[in-house]
Amino acid sequence: MVDNDIGGVWRTVGGRRIFIKNGQDLSTAMRESGKFNEIIKANNQKYDEIRKKKEKEVDEIVKPIKLSEKEHLACNEVLEEFKKNNNENLSIIDINIFERKGDISTSNKHSSVGYSKEQEEIIKNASERSLIAIHNHPGNGTFSLQDIYTCIEDTKIGGIMVVTEDYIYSLKPDFSKSLLERDSKGYYSNFESKLGDANDRLLSKYPMYSNNQLYHMAFKEVFEEMGWEYGREERNKD
Numbered sequence: 001m002v003d004n005d006i007g008g009v010w011r012t013v014g015g016r017r018i019f020i021k022n023g024q025d026l027s028t029a030m031r032e033s034g035k036f037n038e039i040i041k042a043n044n045q046k047y048d049e050i051r052k053k054k055e056k057e058v059d060e061i062v063k064p065i066k067l068s069e070k071e072h073l074a075c076n077e078v079l080e081e082f083k084k085n086n087n088e089n090l091s092i093i094d095i096n097i098f099e100r101k102g103d104i105s106t107s108n109k110h111s112s113v114g115y116s117k118e119q120e121e122i123i124k125n126a127s128e129r130s131l132i133a134i135h136n137h138p139g140n141g142t143f144s145l146q147d148i149y150t151c152i153e154d155t156k157i158g159g160i161m162v163v164t165e166d167y168i169y170s171l172k173p174d175f176s177k178s179l180l181e182r183d184s185k186g187y188y189s190n191f192e193s194k195l196g197d198a199n200d201r202l203l204s205k206y207p208m209y210s211n212n213q214l215y216h217m218a219f220k221e222v223f224e225e226m227g228w229e230y231g232r233e234e235r236n237k238d
C-alpha cells in the first residue's frame, strides 16, 4: 500500500502509470512524471518542422533579401548576447561599413530596450540617418509598429534590423521616395490602415500562415509601394 502525502489519483496513460495531484491537469502531470519526455520532444520537433516548412513557403512568396556578411556578423553578436542573458539587446552599427559603434545595451523589459549612455553619446554626435539599430526578438517575429516609428522619429537612425533565431529582418527607409506622416491626432493612421488592408487581403488568400508570416508579407507589400527596402534573410548560423 502506497501512502501519498499529497492527494491525487494514479492513472494509466498510453501504457504508463502517472500520478495526478488534486487540482492538477493531465498535461502537467504527464510532463512532471518525466515518462513522456521523448514523446513531448518528438511533438515539439514535428511542430518546429511544420513551422520551418511554412517559413520556406513564405520565402517563395516574398523573395528574401541579401544582407552582407558584416550585417550578419553584427546581428549574430546581438543574438549571442540574448543567448547569454535572455533579454532584449540592442546594438548600433554604421550604415556604410556595418561596423558596431559602442557597446550593446540590454533590458529585461522584454518589449523594449533603450540606448546605453555610450550609445546615446554616439547617436548625439552622429550625422543624420547614419546608423542602423539592431535588436533581437525572442520569438520569430518581424518588426513591431513601435520599432518602425522609433526608426522614423530618431533622425540619426537610417535603418533597423531585428534578429531572431532563424531570420534577420531589415528595413532601410528611403525618405526621398516617401515619408511616413502623422495625422492631426499624432497617429500614423494612413500607414496603419494600408497595413491592415494588406493583412486582411493576405489572410483571406493565405489562411494557413501565422500572424507573423502574414505581417511580414504585408510589410513587404506596403514598403515596396513606398519604395523602401524591406525584407528578411535566413540568419547565418555558421
Ligand SMILES: [Zn+2]
Binding pocket: 135, 136, 137, 143, 144, 147, 162
Ligand atoms: Zn522590436
